[in-house]
Amino acid sequence: MSHSTRWEYSNGTGSHTILWHDGGSHTPAIHAPYVGRAVFHPSNGSLTLEDVQESDSGIYRVTVSGGDRESLEILLEVLKPVSRPQLWSSSLVAQATGEVVCEVAEGRVDTITWKKDGQPLSPDRGFHTSNSRSILYLRPAKKSDCGSYSCNASNGISWQETSLNITIAGLSRPLKDTLRVAVVAVVFAVISACGLIIPACQSQKLRIRGELWRWLSAYTSGLVCVACILDCTAGILWMREEGPSVAILLPEIILTYFTVLTFLVSSVVIFQPMIFIQLKSKSAQRTMGYAAPGAAVVAVVMASFLIKNIYQRHGEGCAAFVDVTTLVLSTAAVSALPLLTIFLCYHTTQGRQEEPDVCWIDKARAFEMSQPGTVDTTPS
Incomplete structure (x- = not known):
């Protein structure tokens, strides 16, 4: 009895077929965007992905039809190492509101943490994180805010840190x-x-x-x-x-x-x-x-x-x-x-x-x- 194999991909917003193999000897057609990157193994029904990208993250479902219909779901998470954060500040003047910005250009960021002079900052300092950016607010900026600030960005496979010396100007x-x-x-x-x-x-x-x-x-x-x-x-x-x-x-x-x-x-x-x-x-x-x-x-x-x-x-x-x-x-x-x-x-x-x-x-x-x-x- 021949077995047919279907591979599908779902990312939460929709699903589409990667390939379907009817059990014959012919090579199944690979659907976009996996053309040239997916290799199907008819002997065991497995699928190999090459040159994986962060957009490949999602749920992969394989369904084998024969005497019985069986399905298996595999969660794939592709992570790219984070790049070194870019750290800069606005014009910082005493008694005025200022901000220190940390932004990561590449790689999905799971966590961004702040330190001042090597000591972790408490969460009540007014952090605001949006995607790969974190903003440290100084409200208002004062002399005690002067020092070395470091921003640490990390995900499941990598982390990077950047430091910046902050000087508060007394005069506008x-x-x-x-x-x-x-x-x-x-x-x-x-x-x-x-x-x-x-x-x-x-x-x-x-x-x-x-x-x-x-x-x-x-x-x-x-x-x-x-x-x-x-x-x-x-x-x-x-x-x-x-x-x-x-x-x-x-x-x-x-x-x-x-x-x-x-x-x-x-x-x-x-x-x-x-x-x-x-x-x-x-x-x-x-x-x-x-x-x-x-x-x-x-x-x-x-x-x-x-x-x-x-x-x-x-x-x-x-x-x-x-x-x-x-x-x-x-x-x-x-x-x-x-x-x-x-x-x-x-x-x-x-x-x-x-x-x-x-x-x-x-x-x-x-x-x-x-x-x-x-x-x-x-x-x-």
Whole structure:
């Protein structure tokens, strides 16, 4: 009696015939996708699969029909070794939500486990696994999250592990920009203060006068004006990240006032210096005279306050602090160059002058004394 043999495949969604052999001597036809990969052995009815793939996993059923009908089901599971996981992280900033991602490109993954500094992480850290990807959430990221993280992916026949050093930045990109702006502002304010202090420390005989004094006054006032503008900008950037604060809003108002005042002083000294000569009000003279020094002090205090707060915020992470050495040196060199030029011109021309120039403040006093009703109180 001849026996017929049928091989079928089922993967849970459907089944189809691989081959059917009626017991004769002819070779049975192999159905796709097993053409060229399946070899049937008529002597014992067995089936050999070559070049197996993960898609070949499923249930194989062989049915032998003769005097009795008998079936046998065989569960076949084909596994491919997992590839080395790829491990990367999002931008990790202190107090913000971050994530570390582990993804396996090849091979079915049964399990993904995490370790930090060689110690297994507890399951309550917020893992999320989807197919061959696992995400470790840091909510929020903090300094204690810094360290070496490893991701281990495995299946029934293999495992692979990858490590990544995680660094939590204390400062976001906007706060780094705030730091740079504040640093430039404090350098400008300090250089302008030097331009105000150095002439004041000189003796009356060696003090800068004439046109050089006018350009020195215009430059120092303009430089401290720019410092105030930069401080205001840094304060706005800080509040965009940290929210409004009275400690920032009040100095912003004061800086705005000094910005306008120093801009007016600088413009008047350059384009209309006679306005100072005709200025009679003592309070107005004091306001104009103390505008640049006051603005420099406020600008330095405001910038120092921002830098201190930014440094404290940096301490919440483990990344290196922003290196501003090059920025400080280049800004100081550029801003101090006009001052050095003015002082160099003064000392170069001082020896060739037969009589000292009369500065525009002296002209103002002369103009005031020339007005009707003015009494000369200078002792004879």
